[in-house]
Amino acid sequence: MKTIKAFAPATVANVSCGFDVFGFAVEQPGDEVTLTLKKEPGVVVKKIEGDGGRLPLAPEKNTASVAVLAFLEAIDRKDEGVEIYLKKNLPLGSGMGSSAASAAAALVGINHLLGEPLQRKELLPFAMEAERVACGSAHADNVAPSLLGGFVLIRGYDPLDVVGIPTPEDLYCTLVHPHLELKTEDSRQVLRTSIPLKDAITQWGNIAGLVAGLMKPDFGLIGRSLKDVIAEPVRALLIPGFDEIKEKAVETGALGCGISGSGPTIFALSTERELASRTGKVIQQQFQKLKLESEVYVSKINTRGAKVV
Template sequence: MERFQISMKEKDSVHVFAPATSANFICGYDVLGLALNEPGDEVYLKRVDKPGIRITKIIGDQGLLPTHPDKNTVSACVKMILDFLGKKNYGIEIELHKKMPIGSGLGSSAASTIAGLFAINRLLGEPMSKKELLPFALKGEELACGHGHADNVAPSLMGGITLIRSYHPLEVINLPVPPELCCSIIFPHVEVQTRAARQILKNKIELTDAVSQWGNIAGLITGLFTEDYNLLSRSLQDKLIEPTRSILIPEFEAMRKIAMECGALGFGISGSGPSVVAFTKGIDTAKTITIKLTELLKDHEIESNGYFSFINTEGATALS
Protein backbone atom coordinates (compact mmCIF):
# COMPACT_ATOMS: atom_id res chain seq x y z
CA MET A 1 0.00 0.00 0.00
CA GLU A 2 1.35 3.46 -0.90
CA ARG A 3 1.67 6.28 1.61
CA PHE A 4 -0.73 9.16 1.09
CA GLN A 5 -0.23 12.91 1.44
CA ILE A 6 -2.27 14.73 4.08
CA SER A 7 -5.03 16.54 2.18
CA MET A 8 -6.67 18.44 5.04
CA LYS A 9 -5.48 20.31 8.12
CA GLU A 10 -4.73 18.14 11.14
CA LYS A 11 -7.02 18.58 14.15
CA ASP A 12 -6.43 18.77 17.88
CA SER A 13 -9.41 16.54 18.76
CA VAL A 14 -12.21 14.59 17.11
CA HIS A 15 -15.43 12.86 18.16
CA VAL A 16 -16.76 10.12 15.84
CA PHE A 17 -19.52 7.52 15.61
CA ALA A 18 -19.31 4.05 14.08
CA PRO A 19 -22.56 2.12 13.63
CA ALA A 20 -23.53 -1.39 14.59
CA THR A 21 -23.94 -3.85 11.74
CA SER A 22 -25.82 -7.00 10.85
CA ALA A 23 -23.60 -9.49 9.04
CA ASN A 24 -24.66 -12.18 6.56
CA PHE A 25 -28.00 -10.58 5.48
CA ILE A 26 -29.48 -14.02 6.27
CA CYS A 27 -28.30 -15.91 3.17
CA GLY A 28 -24.90 -14.25 2.55
CA TYR A 29 -22.68 -15.92 5.14
CA ASP A 30 -19.34 -14.07 5.48
CA VAL A 31 -19.89 -12.06 2.26
CA LEU A 32 -22.80 -9.68 2.98
CA GLY A 33 -23.36 -7.11 5.71
CA LEU A 34 -25.27 -3.89 6.37
CA ALA A 35 -25.03 -0.89 8.66
CA LEU A 36 -27.69 0.17 11.18
CA ASN A 37 -28.62 3.64 12.41
CA GLU A 38 -28.41 2.45 16.00
CA PRO A 39 -26.78 1.33 18.20
CA GLY A 40 -23.07 2.12 17.75
CA ASP A 41 -19.84 3.25 19.38
CA GLU A 42 -18.38 6.71 19.91
CA VAL A 43 -14.68 7.55 20.19
CA TYR A 44 -13.00 10.76 21.31
CA LEU A 45 -9.38 11.35 20.27
CA LYS A 46 -7.21 14.20 21.57
CA ARG A 47 -3.73 15.16 20.46
CA VAL A 48 -1.37 15.74 23.41
CA ASP A 49 2.29 16.71 23.74
CA LYS A 50 3.43 13.57 25.56
CA PRO A 51 4.25 10.85 22.96
CA GLY A 52 2.40 7.56 23.09
CA ILE A 53 -1.15 6.22 22.92
CA ARG A 54 -3.24 6.08 26.07
CA ILE A 55 -6.82 5.00 26.77
CA THR A 56 -8.04 7.40 29.42
CA LYS A 57 -11.63 6.18 29.72
CA ILE A 58 -13.97 3.40 28.59
CA ILE A 59 -17.66 3.82 29.30
CA GLY A 60 -20.38 1.19 28.85
CA ASP A 61 -18.29 -1.99 28.66
CA GLN A 62 -18.95 -3.22 32.23
CA GLY A 63 -15.19 -3.55 32.65
CA LEU A 64 -14.88 -6.20 29.93
CA LEU A 65 -12.50 -4.44 27.55
CA PRO A 66 -8.73 -4.11 27.98
CA THR A 67 -7.18 -0.68 28.46
CA HIS A 68 -3.67 -1.71 27.40
CA PRO A 69 -3.05 0.12 24.09
CA ASP A 70 -1.77 -3.02 22.34
CA LYS A 71 -4.79 -5.12 23.32
CA ASN A 72 -7.73 -2.77 22.76
CA THR A 73 -8.87 -2.62 19.13
CA VAL A 74 -9.36 1.17 19.17
CA SER A 75 -5.85 2.01 20.38
CA ALA A 76 -4.25 -0.79 18.34
CA CYS A 77 -5.82 0.61 15.17
CA VAL A 78 -4.71 4.14 16.05
CA LYS A 79 -1.17 2.84 16.49
CA MET A 80 -1.30 0.99 13.15
CA ILE A 81 -2.21 4.15 11.25
CA LEU A 82 0.37 6.29 13.04
CA ASP A 83 3.08 3.71 12.31
CA PHE A 84 2.02 3.41 8.68
CA LEU A 85 2.11 7.18 8.18
CA GLY A 86 5.43 7.60 9.98
CA LYS A 87 4.01 9.45 12.99
CA LYS A 88 5.11 7.13 15.79
CA ASN A 89 5.97 9.99 18.16
CA TYR A 90 2.47 11.46 18.25
CA GLY A 91 0.71 11.66 21.61
CA ILE A 92 -2.93 10.50 21.53
CA GLU A 93 -5.49 10.16 24.33
CA ILE A 94 -8.56 8.01 23.69
CA GLU A 95 -12.03 7.76 25.20
CA LEU A 96 -14.26 4.89 24.06
CA HIS A 97 -17.98 5.10 24.72
CA LYS A 98 -19.54 1.68 24.12
CA LYS A 99 -23.15 2.36 23.25
CA MET A 100 -23.92 -1.13 22.02
CA PRO A 101 -23.90 -4.56 23.65
CA ILE A 102 -20.78 -6.73 23.53
CA GLY A 103 -21.15 -10.26 22.14
CA SER A 104 -24.48 -9.45 20.54
CA GLY A 105 -24.02 -10.41 16.89
CA LEU A 106 -24.19 -6.70 15.98
CA GLY A 107 -20.52 -6.14 15.21
CA SER A 108 -19.48 -4.66 18.56
CA SER A 109 -15.75 -5.18 18.03
CA ALA A 110 -16.07 -3.94 14.44
CA ALA A 111 -17.72 -0.70 15.56
CA SER A 112 -14.85 -0.05 18.01
CA THR A 113 -12.26 -0.89 15.36
CA ILE A 114 -13.86 1.40 12.79
CA ALA A 115 -14.36 4.23 15.27
CA GLY A 116 -10.65 4.14 16.10
CA LEU A 117 -9.53 4.05 12.47
CA PHE A 118 -11.96 6.72 11.31
CA ALA A 119 -11.07 8.98 14.25
CA ILE A 120 -7.29 8.87 13.81
CA ASN A 121 -7.63 9.33 10.05
CA ARG A 122 -9.79 12.41 10.62
CA LEU A 123 -7.46 13.76 13.31
CA LEU A 124 -4.60 13.56 10.81
CA GLY A 125 -6.55 15.44 8.13
CA GLU A 126 -7.96 12.40 6.29
CA PRO A 127 -4.85 11.28 4.39
CA MET A 128 -6.60 7.99 3.52
CA SER A 129 -9.96 7.15 2.00
CA LYS A 130 -12.42 4.85 3.73
CA LYS A 131 -11.57 1.99 1.38
CA GLU A 132 -7.87 2.44 2.12
CA LEU A 133 -8.63 1.98 5.82
CA LEU A 134 -10.27 -1.43 5.29
CA PRO A 135 -7.10 -3.61 5.41
CA PHE A 136 -6.29 -2.08 8.81
CA ALA A 137 -9.86 -2.84 9.94
CA LEU A 138 -9.31 -6.52 9.17
CA LYS A 139 -6.24 -6.52 11.41
CA GLY A 140 -8.30 -4.92 14.18
CA GLU A 141 -10.97 -7.60 13.85
CA GLU A 142 -8.32 -10.30 13.94
CA LEU A 143 -7.08 -8.88 17.25
CA ALA A 144 -10.60 -8.83 18.70
CA CYS A 145 -12.06 -12.07 17.34
CA GLY A 146 -9.22 -14.14 15.97
CA HIS A 147 -10.62 -13.80 12.43
CA GLY A 148 -10.12 -10.90 10.02
CA HIS A 149 -13.58 -10.86 8.47
CA ALA A 150 -14.90 -7.81 6.62
CA ASP A 151 -18.66 -8.43 6.72
CA ASN A 152 -18.99 -6.23 9.83
CA VAL A 153 -16.17 -3.71 9.45
CA ALA A 154 -16.94 -2.89 5.79
CA PRO A 155 -20.55 -1.71 6.32
CA SER A 156 -19.66 0.01 9.62
CA LEU A 157 -16.99 2.04 7.82
CA MET A 158 -18.60 2.58 4.42
CA GLY A 159 -22.30 2.39 5.26
CA GLY A 160 -25.11 0.74 3.35
CA ILE A 161 -25.05 -2.89 2.22
CA THR A 162 -21.67 -4.34 1.30
CA LEU A 163 -20.57 -7.41 -0.63
CA ILE A 164 -17.17 -8.95 0.09
CA ARG A 165 -16.44 -10.34 -3.38
CA SER A 166 -12.91 -11.41 -2.51
CA TYR A 167 -10.38 -11.38 0.33
CA HIS A 168 -7.31 -12.10 -1.80
CA PRO A 169 -7.17 -9.40 -3.01
CA LEU A 170 -9.69 -7.61 -0.78
CA GLU A 171 -12.60 -6.33 -2.88
CA VAL A 172 -15.62 -4.71 -1.25
CA ILE A 173 -18.62 -3.54 -3.27
CA ASN A 174 -21.39 -1.23 -2.08
CA LEU A 175 -24.80 -2.52 -3.17
CA PRO A 176 -27.94 -0.42 -3.72
CA VAL A 177 -30.22 0.19 -0.73
CA PRO A 178 -33.95 0.18 -1.54
CA PRO A 179 -35.43 3.31 0.13
CA GLU A 180 -38.06 1.52 2.21
CA LEU A 181 -35.87 -1.37 3.37
CA CYS A 182 -35.77 -1.44 7.18
CA CYS A 183 -34.94 -3.92 9.88
CA SER A 184 -35.98 -4.93 13.36
CA ILE A 185 -33.16 -6.14 15.59
CA ILE A 186 -33.62 -8.08 18.84
CA PHE A 187 -30.71 -8.90 21.12
CA PRO A 188 -31.74 -11.55 23.70
CA HIS A 189 -29.58 -11.44 26.81
CA VAL A 190 -28.05 -14.86 26.32
CA GLU A 191 -24.44 -15.66 25.50
CA VAL A 192 -23.40 -16.99 22.11
CA GLN A 193 -19.66 -16.66 21.51
CA THR A 194 -18.58 -16.06 17.91
CA ARG A 195 -15.92 -18.77 18.04
CA ALA A 196 -18.35 -21.29 19.48
CA ALA A 197 -20.93 -20.39 16.85
CA ARG A 198 -18.35 -21.10 14.15
CA GLN A 199 -17.22 -24.38 15.67
CA ILE A 200 -20.68 -25.97 15.46
CA LEU A 201 -20.98 -25.37 11.71
CA LYS A 202 -20.70 -28.29 9.32
CA ASN A 203 -17.45 -28.74 7.42
CA LYS A 204 -19.28 -30.17 4.41
CA ILE A 205 -22.61 -29.27 2.80
CA GLU A 206 -24.89 -30.92 0.27
CA LEU A 207 -24.49 -29.65 -3.28
CA THR A 208 -28.25 -29.15 -3.59
CA ASP A 209 -28.22 -26.88 -0.51
CA ALA A 210 -25.29 -24.92 -1.91
CA VAL A 211 -27.08 -24.40 -5.23
CA SER A 212 -30.18 -23.20 -3.39
CA GLN A 213 -28.09 -20.76 -1.35
CA TRP A 214 -26.37 -19.38 -4.45
CA GLY A 215 -29.78 -18.77 -5.97
CA ASN A 216 -30.93 -16.93 -2.86
CA ILE A 217 -27.85 -14.69 -2.81
CA ALA A 218 -28.24 -13.89 -6.51
CA GLY A 219 -31.95 -13.21 -6.01
CA LEU A 220 -31.25 -10.98 -3.02
CA ILE A 221 -28.72 -8.87 -4.90
CA THR A 222 -31.02 -8.63 -7.91
CA GLY A 223 -33.84 -7.52 -5.61
CA LEU A 224 -31.63 -4.76 -4.21
CA PHE A 225 -30.83 -3.45 -7.68
CA THR A 226 -34.44 -3.61 -8.87
CA GLU A 227 -36.08 -2.58 -5.55
CA ASP A 228 -38.21 -5.72 -5.82
CA TYR A 229 -39.33 -6.36 -2.24
CA ASN A 230 -41.17 -9.55 -3.17
CA LEU A 231 -37.99 -10.98 -4.70
CA LEU A 232 -36.07 -9.92 -1.60
CA SER A 233 -38.58 -11.76 0.56
CA ARG A 234 -38.33 -14.97 -1.48
CA SER A 235 -34.52 -14.79 -1.32
CA LEU A 236 -34.12 -14.15 2.41
CA GLN A 237 -33.68 -17.81 3.35
CA ASP A 238 -30.65 -19.57 4.77
CA LYS A 239 -30.28 -23.33 4.30
CA LEU A 240 -26.65 -23.61 5.39
CA ILE A 241 -26.01 -21.77 8.66
CA GLU A 242 -29.33 -21.04 10.35
CA PRO A 243 -30.48 -24.64 10.92
CA THR A 244 -27.43 -25.25 13.12
CA ARG A 245 -26.99 -21.89 14.83
CA SER A 246 -30.65 -21.23 15.57
CA ILE A 247 -30.67 -23.93 18.25
CA LEU A 248 -28.46 -21.63 20.36
CA ILE A 249 -31.08 -18.85 20.38
CA PRO A 250 -34.10 -19.22 22.69
CA GLU A 251 -37.57 -18.90 21.13
CA PHE A 252 -36.07 -18.54 17.66
CA GLU A 253 -38.91 -20.21 15.75
CA ALA A 254 -41.54 -18.44 17.85
CA MET A 255 -39.92 -15.10 17.02
CA ARG A 256 -39.81 -16.00 13.33
CA LYS A 257 -43.51 -16.89 13.34
CA ILE A 258 -44.51 -13.57 14.91
CA ALA A 259 -42.22 -11.53 12.63
CA MET A 260 -43.57 -13.13 9.46
CA GLU A 261 -47.17 -12.79 10.65
CA CYS A 262 -46.50 -9.08 11.18
CA GLY A 263 -45.36 -8.65 7.57
CA ALA A 264 -41.60 -9.21 7.67
CA LEU A 265 -39.88 -9.84 4.34
CA GLY A 266 -37.55 -12.31 6.03
CA PHE A 267 -36.21 -13.33 9.42
CA GLY A 268 -32.92 -14.81 10.56
CA ILE A 269 -29.78 -14.55 12.67
CA SER A 270 -27.72 -11.37 12.83
CA GLY A 271 -24.08 -12.34 12.47
CA SER A 272 -23.28 -15.24 14.75
CA GLY A 273 -26.15 -14.34 17.11
CA PRO A 274 -27.76 -14.27 19.55
CA SER A 275 -29.33 -11.19 17.92
CA VAL A 276 -31.99 -11.84 15.32
CA VAL A 277 -33.07 -9.59 12.47
CA ALA A 278 -36.34 -9.15 10.60
CA PHE A 279 -36.26 -7.21 7.34
CA THR A 280 -39.30 -5.14 6.46
CA LYS A 281 -40.70 -2.75 3.90
CA GLY A 282 -41.22 0.36 5.99
CA ILE A 283 -40.21 1.47 9.46
CA ASP A 284 -43.66 1.05 11.05
CA THR A 285 -43.60 -2.70 10.43
CA ALA A 286 -40.08 -2.90 11.86
CA LYS A 287 -41.19 -1.03 14.99
CA THR A 288 -44.20 -3.31 15.48
CA ILE A 289 -42.04 -6.43 15.18
CA THR A 290 -39.50 -5.07 17.64
CA ILE A 291 -42.21 -4.43 20.23
CA LYS A 292 -43.84 -7.83 19.79
CA LEU A 293 -40.60 -9.82 19.91
CA THR A 294 -39.32 -8.08 23.02
CA GLU A 295 -42.70 -8.79 24.65
CA LEU A 296 -42.47 -12.46 23.66
CA LEU A 297 -39.04 -12.80 25.24
CA LYS A 298 -40.18 -10.98 28.35
CA ASP A 299 -43.05 -13.46 28.68
CA HIS A 300 -40.38 -16.19 28.76
CA GLU A 301 -38.35 -14.26 31.34
CA ILE A 302 -35.62 -13.32 28.84
CA GLU A 303 -34.42 -9.73 28.90
CA SER A 304 -33.55 -8.15 25.56
CA ASN A 305 -32.63 -5.00 23.68
CA GLY A 306 -34.77 -4.03 20.72
CA TYR A 307 -33.97 -1.67 17.83
CA PHE A 308 -35.60 -0.71 14.56
CA SER A 309 -33.79 1.12 11.81
CA PHE A 310 -33.51 2.11 8.19
CA ILE A 311 -30.27 0.98 6.55
CA ASN A 312 -27.51 3.41 7.51
CA THR A 313 -26.00 4.54 4.20
CA GLU A 314 -23.34 6.85 5.71
CA GLY A 315 -21.29 4.54 7.89
CA ALA A 316 -18.70 6.05 10.21
CA THR A 317 -19.23 9.78 10.71
CA ALA A 318 -17.74 12.74 12.57
CA LEU A 319 -19.87 14.13 15.39
CA SER A 320 -17.66 17.16 16.03
Protein backbone atom coordinates (compact mmCIF):
# COMPACT_ATOMS: atom_id res chain seq x y z
CA MET A 1 0.00 0.00 0.00
CA LYS A 2 1.43 3.35 -1.09
CA THR A 3 -1.46 5.78 -0.48
CA ILE A 4 -3.97 6.04 2.34
CA LYS A 5 -6.67 8.46 3.47
CA ALA A 6 -7.52 9.10 7.11
CA PHE A 7 -10.20 11.12 8.88
CA ALA A 8 -10.07 12.77 12.30
CA PRO A 9 -13.06 14.39 14.01
CA ALA A 10 -13.69 17.76 15.58
CA THR A 11 -13.47 17.89 19.35
CA VAL A 12 -14.86 19.87 22.25
CA ALA A 13 -12.13 20.76 24.72
CA ASN A 14 -12.62 21.97 28.30
CA VAL A 15 -16.30 20.83 28.33
CA SER A 16 -17.15 23.78 30.60
CA CYS A 17 -15.56 22.87 33.95
CA GLY A 18 -12.69 20.74 32.58
CA PHE A 19 -10.41 23.57 31.47
CA ASP A 20 -7.31 22.12 29.76
CA VAL A 21 -7.95 18.62 31.20
CA PHE A 22 -11.10 17.34 29.49
CA GLY A 23 -12.41 16.85 25.97
CA PHE A 24 -14.59 14.68 23.75
CA ALA A 25 -14.92 13.83 20.06
CA VAL A 26 -17.93 14.21 17.76
CA GLU A 27 -18.84 12.38 14.55
CA GLN A 28 -18.74 15.40 12.23
CA PRO A 29 -17.20 17.65 11.00
CA GLY A 30 -13.57 16.58 10.63
CA ASP A 31 -10.41 16.83 8.54
CA GLU A 32 -9.15 14.39 5.91
CA VAL A 33 -5.50 13.70 5.18
CA THR A 34 -4.21 11.65 2.25
CA LEU A 35 -0.66 10.35 2.58
CA THR A 36 1.47 8.83 -0.17
CA LEU A 37 4.85 7.15 0.25
CA LYS A 38 7.46 8.38 -2.24
CA LYS A 39 10.97 7.30 -3.15
CA GLU A 40 12.66 10.60 -2.34
CA PRO A 41 13.19 11.20 1.41
CA GLY A 42 11.43 14.01 3.20
CA VAL A 43 7.90 15.05 4.17
CA VAL A 44 6.14 17.36 1.71
CA VAL A 45 2.79 19.09 2.10
CA LYS A 46 1.65 18.88 -1.52
CA LYS A 47 -1.69 20.66 -1.28
CA ILE A 48 -4.17 22.07 1.23
CA GLU A 49 -7.82 22.43 0.33
CA GLY A 50 -10.43 24.37 2.27
CA ASP A 51 -8.18 26.77 4.20
CA GLY A 52 -8.44 29.74 1.83
CA GLY A 53 -4.66 29.67 1.38
CA ARG A 54 -4.00 30.56 5.01
CA LEU A 55 -2.19 27.46 6.29
CA PRO A 56 1.55 26.96 5.73
CA LEU A 57 2.86 24.38 3.30
CA ALA A 58 6.26 24.35 5.02
CA PRO A 59 6.56 20.90 6.67
CA GLU A 60 8.02 22.32 9.89
CA LYS A 61 5.00 24.65 10.32
CA ASN A 62 1.96 22.62 9.27
CA THR A 63 0.43 20.50 12.06
CA ALA A 64 -0.15 17.45 9.84
CA SER A 65 3.46 17.34 8.65
CA VAL A 66 4.95 18.28 12.03
CA ALA A 67 3.16 15.29 13.55
CA VAL A 68 4.39 12.97 10.78
CA LEU A 69 7.98 14.23 11.10
CA ALA A 70 7.97 13.62 14.87
CA PHE A 71 6.51 10.14 14.34
CA LEU A 72 9.08 9.16 11.72
CA GLU A 73 11.95 10.33 13.90
CA ALA A 74 10.63 8.36 16.87
CA ILE A 75 10.45 5.10 14.91
CA ASP A 76 13.84 5.80 13.28
CA ARG A 77 12.47 6.20 9.76
CA LYS A 78 13.10 9.92 9.31
CA ASP A 79 14.48 9.32 5.80
CA GLU A 80 11.07 8.05 4.65
CA GLY A 81 9.46 10.01 1.81
CA VAL A 82 5.87 11.14 2.41
CA GLU A 83 3.53 13.43 0.47
CA ILE A 84 0.59 14.97 2.33
CA TYR A 85 -2.67 16.24 0.88
CA LEU A 86 -4.81 17.97 3.51
CA LYS A 87 -8.54 18.63 3.15
CA LYS A 88 -9.71 21.09 5.80
CA ASN A 89 -13.38 20.64 6.64
CA LEU A 90 -12.93 22.36 10.00
CA PRO A 91 -12.89 26.16 10.06
CA LEU A 92 -9.78 27.78 11.47
CA GLY A 93 -9.99 29.46 14.86
CA SER A 94 -13.34 27.79 15.51
CA GLY A 95 -12.77 26.17 18.90
CA MET A 96 -13.42 22.72 17.40
CA GLY A 97 -9.85 21.43 17.42
CA SER A 98 -8.96 22.22 13.81
CA SER A 99 -5.18 21.90 14.21
CA ALA A 100 -5.60 18.75 16.33
CA ALA A 101 -7.77 17.01 13.74
CA SER A 102 -5.18 17.53 10.99
CA ALA A 103 -2.42 16.10 13.18
CA ALA A 104 -4.53 13.16 14.38
CA ALA A 105 -5.60 12.16 10.88
CA ALA A 106 -2.02 12.37 9.59
CA LEU A 107 -0.71 10.22 12.43
CA VAL A 108 -3.35 7.50 12.11
CA GLY A 109 -2.71 7.46 8.36
CA ILE A 110 1.09 7.22 8.47
CA ASN A 111 1.02 4.69 11.30
CA HIS A 112 -1.29 2.45 9.26
CA LEU A 113 0.71 2.99 6.08
CA LEU A 114 3.89 1.80 7.79
CA GLY A 115 2.35 -1.30 9.37
CA GLU A 116 1.11 0.03 12.74
CA PRO A 117 4.46 0.17 14.57
CA LEU A 118 2.86 2.13 17.45
CA GLN A 119 -0.32 1.80 19.50
CA ARG A 120 -2.90 4.57 19.15
CA LYS A 121 -2.12 6.13 22.54
CA GLU A 122 1.60 6.18 21.68
CA LEU A 123 0.83 8.67 18.89
CA LEU A 124 -0.28 11.35 21.35
CA PRO A 125 3.11 13.01 21.97
CA PHE A 126 3.56 13.64 18.23
CA ALA A 127 0.13 15.23 17.97
CA MET A 128 0.93 17.37 21.01
CA GLU A 129 4.11 18.57 19.32
CA ALA A 130 1.97 19.68 16.38
CA GLU A 131 -0.24 21.62 18.82
CA ARG A 132 2.86 23.34 20.18
CA VAL A 133 3.66 24.57 16.67
CA ALA A 134 0.06 25.67 16.09
CA CYS A 135 -0.59 27.63 19.27
CA GLY A 136 2.54 27.56 21.41
CA SER A 137 1.26 25.01 23.93
CA ALA A 138 1.56 21.21 23.72
CA HIS A 139 -1.87 20.56 25.21
CA ALA A 140 -3.74 17.27 24.72
CA ASP A 141 -7.40 18.06 25.40
CA ASN A 142 -8.15 18.21 21.64
CA VAL A 143 -5.68 15.72 20.18
CA ALA A 144 -6.41 12.99 22.75
CA PRO A 145 -10.15 12.70 22.03
CA SER A 146 -9.57 13.19 18.29
CA LEU A 147 -7.14 10.27 18.28
CA LEU A 148 -8.82 8.03 20.85
CA GLY A 149 -12.49 8.97 20.67
CA GLY A 150 -15.03 9.46 23.44
CA PHE A 151 -14.55 11.54 26.57
CA VAL A 152 -10.93 11.86 27.65
CA LEU A 153 -9.44 13.15 30.90
CA ILE A 154 -5.86 14.48 30.83
CA ARG A 155 -4.92 13.63 34.42
CA GLY A 156 -1.36 14.88 34.06
CA TYR A 157 1.42 15.78 31.62
CA ASP A 158 4.59 14.76 33.49
CA PRO A 159 4.34 11.92 32.73
CA LEU A 160 1.46 12.05 30.26
CA ASP A 161 -1.54 10.31 31.84
CA VAL A 162 -4.65 10.08 29.65
CA VAL A 163 -7.82 8.35 30.86
CA GLY A 164 -10.83 7.41 28.74
CA ILE A 165 -14.20 8.01 30.43
CA PRO A 166 -17.21 5.81 29.53
CA THR A 167 -19.73 7.51 27.23
CA PRO A 168 -23.46 7.11 27.91
CA GLU A 169 -25.30 5.68 24.91
CA ASP A 170 -28.02 8.33 24.80
CA LEU A 171 -25.86 11.44 24.68
CA TYR A 172 -25.85 13.85 21.76
CA CYS A 173 -23.77 16.93 21.04
CA THR A 174 -24.86 20.11 19.30
CA LEU A 175 -22.16 22.36 17.85
CA VAL A 176 -23.01 25.80 16.53
CA HIS A 177 -20.19 27.65 14.81
CA PRO A 178 -20.83 31.38 14.27
CA HIS A 179 -18.90 33.16 11.54
CA LEU A 180 -16.35 34.59 13.93
CA GLU A 181 -12.75 33.62 14.47
CA LEU A 182 -11.02 33.53 17.84
CA LYS A 183 -7.35 32.67 18.07
CA THR A 184 -6.43 30.38 20.95
CA GLU A 185 -3.62 32.74 21.97
CA ASP A 186 -6.06 35.66 22.22
CA SER A 187 -8.56 33.63 24.24
CA ARG A 188 -5.82 32.61 26.63
CA GLN A 189 -4.63 36.16 27.13
CA VAL A 190 -7.92 37.20 28.74
CA LEU A 191 -7.68 34.50 31.42
CA ARG A 192 -6.78 35.33 35.00
CA THR A 193 -3.36 34.15 36.18
CA SER A 194 -4.69 33.36 39.67
CA ILE A 195 -8.12 32.37 40.96
CA PRO A 196 -9.83 32.56 44.37
CA LEU A 197 -9.83 29.34 46.40
CA LYS A 198 -13.64 29.42 46.44
CA ASP A 199 -13.74 29.28 42.62
CA ALA A 200 -11.15 26.49 42.53
CA ILE A 201 -13.21 24.37 44.93
CA THR A 202 -16.35 24.93 42.84
CA GLN A 203 -14.48 23.93 39.67
CA TRP A 204 -13.03 20.78 41.27
CA GLY A 205 -16.49 19.73 42.38
CA ASN A 206 -17.92 20.24 38.91
CA ILE A 207 -15.22 18.30 37.04
CA ALA A 208 -15.52 15.42 39.52
CA GLY A 209 -19.30 15.59 39.15
CA LEU A 210 -19.04 15.52 35.35
CA VAL A 211 -16.83 12.42 35.40
CA ALA A 212 -19.11 10.69 37.92
CA GLY A 213 -22.18 11.66 35.89
CA LEU A 214 -20.74 10.14 32.73
CA MET A 215 -19.71 6.94 34.49
CA LYS A 216 -22.93 6.26 36.43
CA PRO A 217 -24.54 7.49 34.05
CA ASP A 218 -26.56 10.28 35.65
CA PHE A 219 -27.75 12.94 33.19
CA GLY A 220 -28.98 15.23 35.95
CA LEU A 221 -25.52 15.22 37.51
CA ILE A 222 -23.92 15.87 34.11
CA GLY A 223 -26.16 18.89 33.64
CA ARG A 224 -25.46 20.29 37.13
CA SER A 225 -21.72 19.86 36.57
CA LEU A 226 -21.48 21.65 33.20
CA LYS A 227 -20.57 24.93 34.88
CA ASP A 228 -17.29 26.82 34.50
CA VAL A 229 -16.40 29.57 36.97
CA ILE A 230 -12.84 30.12 35.69
CA ALA A 231 -12.51 30.48 31.91
CA GLU A 232 -16.07 30.92 30.67
CA PRO A 233 -16.92 34.13 32.57
CA VAL A 234 -14.13 36.04 30.80
CA ARG A 235 -14.19 34.23 27.44
CA ALA A 236 -17.94 34.78 27.19
CA LEU A 237 -17.20 38.47 26.66
CA LEU A 238 -15.59 37.57 23.31
CA ILE A 239 -18.75 35.85 22.01
CA PRO A 240 -21.70 38.14 21.26
CA GLY A 241 -24.89 37.19 23.12
CA PHE A 242 -23.34 34.20 24.87
CA ASP A 243 -25.22 34.45 28.19
CA GLU A 244 -28.61 34.60 26.47
CA ILE A 245 -27.63 31.78 24.11
CA LYS A 246 -26.73 29.56 27.05
CA GLU A 247 -29.98 30.39 28.83
CA LYS A 248 -32.07 29.61 25.73
CA ALA A 249 -30.27 26.29 25.16
CA VAL A 250 -31.02 25.08 28.68
CA GLU A 251 -34.62 26.31 28.43
CA THR A 252 -34.97 24.22 25.27
CA GLY A 253 -34.00 21.13 27.26
CA ALA A 254 -30.24 20.73 26.81
CA LEU A 255 -28.39 19.28 29.79
CA GLY A 256 -25.91 22.13 29.57
CA CYS A 257 -24.25 24.54 27.20
CA GLY A 258 -20.82 26.12 27.01
CA ILE A 259 -17.93 27.34 24.90
CA SER A 260 -16.20 24.70 22.80
CA GLY A 261 -12.48 25.02 23.42
CA SER A 262 -11.49 28.67 23.25
CA GLY A 263 -14.56 29.55 21.14
CA PRO A 264 -16.44 30.94 19.37
CA THR A 265 -18.24 27.62 18.70
CA ILE A 266 -20.95 26.80 21.24
CA PHE A 267 -21.59 23.22 22.37
CA ALA A 268 -24.58 21.70 24.11
CA LEU A 269 -25.26 18.19 25.38
CA SER A 270 -28.69 16.55 25.14
CA THR A 271 -30.26 13.13 25.74
CA GLU A 272 -32.08 12.88 22.37
CA ARG A 273 -31.11 13.67 18.79
CA GLU A 274 -34.35 15.60 18.16
CA LEU A 275 -33.69 17.71 21.25
CA ALA A 276 -30.10 18.30 20.16
CA SER A 277 -31.32 19.44 16.73
CA ARG A 278 -33.89 21.77 18.28
CA THR A 279 -31.23 23.23 20.56
CA GLY A 280 -29.05 23.93 17.52
CA LYS A 281 -31.86 25.82 15.80
CA VAL A 282 -32.51 27.90 18.93
CA ILE A 283 -28.82 28.85 19.24
CA GLN A 284 -28.62 29.62 15.53
CA GLN A 285 -31.65 31.90 15.82
CA GLN A 286 -29.93 33.82 18.61
CA PHE A 287 -26.90 34.38 16.38
CA GLN A 288 -29.18 35.47 13.53
CA LYS A 289 -30.60 38.19 15.78
CA LEU A 290 -27.04 39.48 16.05
CA LYS A 291 -26.61 39.36 12.24
CA LEU A 292 -24.23 36.41 12.51
CA GLU A 293 -24.45 33.43 10.17
CA SER A 294 -23.62 30.02 11.63
CA GLU A 295 -23.43 26.28 10.95
CA VAL A 296 -25.04 23.61 13.12
CA TYR A 297 -23.67 20.09 13.60
CA VAL A 298 -25.52 17.40 15.57
CA SER A 299 -24.10 13.96 16.33
CA LYS A 300 -23.64 11.31 18.95
CA ILE A 301 -20.35 11.27 20.83
CA ASN A 302 -17.67 9.73 18.61
CA THR A 303 -16.23 6.82 20.61
CA ARG A 304 -13.83 5.66 17.86
CA GLY A 305 -11.81 8.77 17.08
CA ALA A 306 -9.59 9.13 14.03
CA LYS A 307 -9.82 6.36 11.45
CA VAL A 308 -8.52 5.15 8.12
CA VAL A 309 -11.13 5.80 5.44
